[in-house]
Amino acid sequence: MKPISILICGGMEMRxxxxxxxxxxxxxxxxxxxxxxxxxKKTSDEKSGDExxxxxxxxxxxxxRAMYEKAIKQFNEKHPNIKVEFQPYKSTEYNTILTNALVxxxxxxxxxxxxxxxxxxxxxxxxxxxxxxxxxxxxxxKVYLDAASGSDGKVYGVPLSLNSGVVFYNKKIFEEHxxxxxxxxxxxxxxxxxxxxxxxxxxxxxxxxxxxxxxxxGVIAPSAYNGNEYVEDVxxxxxxxxxxxxxESVKRMQSLEKYFPKDFIALEDNDAQSLFFSEQAxxxxxxxxxxxxxxxxxxxxxxxxxxxxxxxxxxxxxMTWVDGSYxxxxxxxxxxxxxxxxxxLASKEFGQLFSDEVNRLSAITGVVPKHPIVKxxxxxxxxxxxxxxxxxxxxEGEPTTKTTFENALQGMYLGEITLEDVIQEAQENYERxxxx
Numbered sequence: 001m002k003p004i005s006i007l008i009c010g011g012m013e014m015r016x017x018x019x020x021x022x023x024x025x026x027x028x029x030x031x032x033x034x035x036x037x038x039x040x041k042k043t044s045d046e047k048s049g050d051e052x053x054x055x056x057x058x059x060x061x062x063x064x065r066a067m068y069e070k071a072i073k074q075f076n077e078k079h080p081n082i083k084v085e086f087q088p089y090k091s092t093e094y095n096t097i098l099t100n101a102l103v104x105x106x107x108x109x110x111x112x113x114x115x116x117x118x119x120x121x122x123x124x125x126x127x128x129x130x131x132x133x134x135x136x137x138x139x140x141x142k143v144y145l146d147a148a149s150g151s152d153g154k155v156y157g158v159p160l161s162l163n164s165g166v167v168f169y170n171k172k173i174f175e176e177h178x179x180x181x182x183x184x185x186x187x188x189x190x191x192x193x194x195x196x197x198x199x200x201x202x203x204x205x206x207x208x209x210x211x212x213x214x215x216x217x218g219v220i221a222p223s224a225y226n227g228n229e230y231v232e233d234v235x236x237x238x239x240x241x242x243x244x245x246x247x248e249s250v251k252r253m254q255s256l257e258k259y260f261p262k263d264f265i266a267l268e269d270n271d272a273q274s275l276f277f278s279e280q281a282x283x284x285x286x287x288x289x290x291x292x293x294x295x296x297x298x299x300x301x302x303x304x305x306x307x308x309x310x311x312x313x314x315x316x317x318x319m320t321w322v323d324g325s326y327x328x329x330x331x332x333x334x335x336x337x338x339x340x341x342x343x344x345l346a347s348k349e350f351g352q353l354f355s356d357e358v359n360r361l362s363a364i365t366g367v368v369p370k371h372p373i374v375k376x377x378x379x380x381x382x383x384x385x386x387x388x389x390x391x392x393x394x395x396e397g398e399p400t401t402k403t404t405f406e407n408a409l410q411g412m413y414l415g416e417i418t419l420e421d422v423i424q425e426a427q428e429n430y431e432r433x434x435x436x
Contacts, residue, residue: 051081052081052082052083053081053082053083053334053337054083054084054085055082055083055084055085055108055109055110055332055334055337055338055341056084056085056087056107056108056109056110057084057085057086057087057108057109057110057111057112057326057341058087058088058089058094058097058098058101058107058108058110058111058112059086059087059088059089059094059112060088060089060090060091060094060112060324061088061091061112062088062089062090063292064088064358065086065088066357067353067354067357067358068086069086070353070357071344071350071353071354072084072086074344074349074350074353075341075344075350079337079340079341082337082340082341084110084341087108094112095114098111102122102127102329105331107329108329109328109329109332109333109334109337109338110326110327110328110329110332110338110341110342111326111327111329112160112324112325112326112327113148113156113157113324113325113326113327114324115147115148115321115322115323115324115325115391115392116146116147116321116322116391116392116395117395117396117400118395119147119148119149119150119156119157119325119327120149120150120151122156122327123149123150123151123152123154123156123327124150124151124152126330127329127330127331128150128156128157128327128328128329128330129156129327129328129329129330129332129335129338129339130150130154130155130156131154131155131156131157131158131327131328131339131342132154132155134155134158134339134342134343134346135343135346136158136343136346136347137155137158137346139346139348139364139365139366140158140159140346140363140364140365141363141365143387144159144162144322144363145159147159147321147322147325147392148322148325148327156327157325157326157327158325158326158327158342158345158346159322159324159325159363160322160323160324160325160326160345160354160362160363161322161323161324161354161360161361161362161363162320162321162322162323162360162361162362162363162381163287163288163289163320163321163322163323163361163388164287164288164307164318164319164320164361164377164381164385165215165216165218165219165285165286165287165288165319165320165388166219166285166286166287166288166305166306166307166308166318166377167188167219167283167284167285167305167306168276168283168284168285168286168290168291168294168303168304168305169181169282169283169284169303169304169305169306170276170279170282170283170301170302170303170304171302171303171304172279172301172302173195173200173279173282174282174304177194177195177198177200179191179194179195181304181306182306182309183309183310183316184223184309184310185220185223185224185252185309187309188220188306188309189255192256192259195259195282196258196259200280200281200282201259201260201261201275201280201281201282202259202260202281202282202283203256203259203260203281203282203283203284203285204261204272204273204275204276204280204281204283204284205256205260205261205264205267205272205284205285206264206267206268206269206271206272207260207264207265207266207267207410207413208265208266208267208268208269209268209269210403210406210407210409210410211406212269212286213253213406213409213410213413214390214391214402214405214406214409215285215286215287216253216256216285217249217250217253217390217405217406217409218319218388218389218390218391219285219308219319220249220252220253220256220285220309221246221249221252221319221389222308222309222311222317222319222386223308223309223310223311223316223317224245224246224248224249224252224311225243225245225246225248225249225311226245226311226312226313226315227311227313227315227317227384227386228317228386229245230243230245230246231386231387231389231393234246234389234393235393240427240430241423241426241427241430242423242424242427246423247419247423250409250419250422250423251419253409254412254419257413261275261281264413265410265413265414269286272284273290273293273294273297276294277294277297277298277301287323288305288360288361288373288374288377289323289360291303291359291371291373291374292358292359292360295359303373304373305373305376305377307376307377307380307381308380315384316380316383316384317384317385317386318377318380318381318384318385318386319385319386319387319388320381320385320386320387320388321387321388321391321392322363325363326342326345327342328342346364347364348364348365348366348367350364351363351364351366351367352364352367352368354367355367355368355369355370355371355374356369356370359371359373359374360374361374361377361378361381390402390405390406394426394430396433397429397430397432397433397436398433399429400429400433401426401429401430401433404425404426404429405422405425405426405429408421408422408425408426409422
């Protein structure tokens with residue numbers, strides 16, 4: 001019997017010890033759970049605004065730093081805990097730096113995208129977050145959003161600015177020689193002839209960088225093929241670059257050679273600008289973004305712009321394209337904060353600040369430029385615009401048809417190939433790009 005009583009007593013004693021141990025463990029669990037609850041609450045609170053979040057934003061425009069500093073300050077009025085670091089790089093180095101950063105996975109949270117095929121390539125490779133549901137994106141015109149879309153049709157970027165190709169002219173020279181601002185191509189040729197007779201170089205054109213020739217073509221071409229009529233036909237596959245309307249635009253480029261500086265193919269763009277600053281040349285053709293350069297370099301120069309020439313239909317189409325957009329990197333650690341900043345970039349508030357600070361055309365609907373020249377271009381563009389054909393619709397392939405075309409223009413001016421060769425080379429390259 002003794003062994004039984006001992007066993008019972010021992011069992012009861014053991015159960016007492018186990019009960020005490022259970023209560024001890026239970027207390028520990030409660031304490032730990034309480035700590036976890038506090039930690040979870042702390043994390044939740046941090047996400048709601050206690051924790052400072054840093055976002056890195058890449059750009060290819062160091063010259064816009066002052067504007068972005070004001071923009072970030074404006075954004076921080078509503079979101080003080082989201083710190084955005086603006087990291088710009090030289091435009092010529094940006095693509096390489098961005099590619100390396102995206103491939104390594106250790107890059108920025110927000111990036112500036114090159115327009116059209118540049119944006120599509122990055123989106124198609126899965127590096128970006130879709131923004132179709134971003135607040136404010138619905139207020140941006142689809143034709144602008146197309147510049148930051150993927151092959152899947154989704155929007156991946158918030159368009160930043162619009163560029164327009166224009167003819168800058170020196171009002172003083174025009175007035176001194178009794179020259180009226182031309183409205184048509186024929187009137188433009190008459191102006192060039194009058195300037196040539198007066199011993200003034202009509203157009204300060206550079207040709208060393210081939211893209212400048214493509215730019216000039218983009219400005220004068222719409223009046224040759226009636227703006228969007230030809231564009232719609234060629235994009236829709238109803239015609240080709242061998243169409244007489246496009247051929248006429250290249251003929252016009254050829255006819256301008258006599259109004260360019262001597263040996264302009266060897267001339268750098270900075271040298272061409274100097275001819276314009278020093279009043280040795282009366283006009284200069286490029287994007288409206290050169291306005292800031294001119295006003296800082298020659299602040300006393302009385303500038304005017306011709307935003308396009310009327311075609312046979314009487315319509316003056318302004319050559320326009322989207323100049324980049326901002327996107328969120330898919331693997332960012334702070335997707336919600338990135339979207340908040342992109343939402344700000346899609347707002348009229350930012351668009352107005354951007355236009356006012358850098359005198360550029362904003363892609364945001366409802367922004368009214370304060371600079372008279374930018375306002376004039378915007379008003380003309382709102383009446384009728386046509387895309388920068390070579391950039392928007394012929395910017396694909398390796399090399400791109402745009403690159404092939406502008407290099408061929410160089411060859412034509414150097415006398416190495418004919419006008420017909422220019423057309424043929426561009427068309428054949430386009431056909432190759434479509435078959436690959």
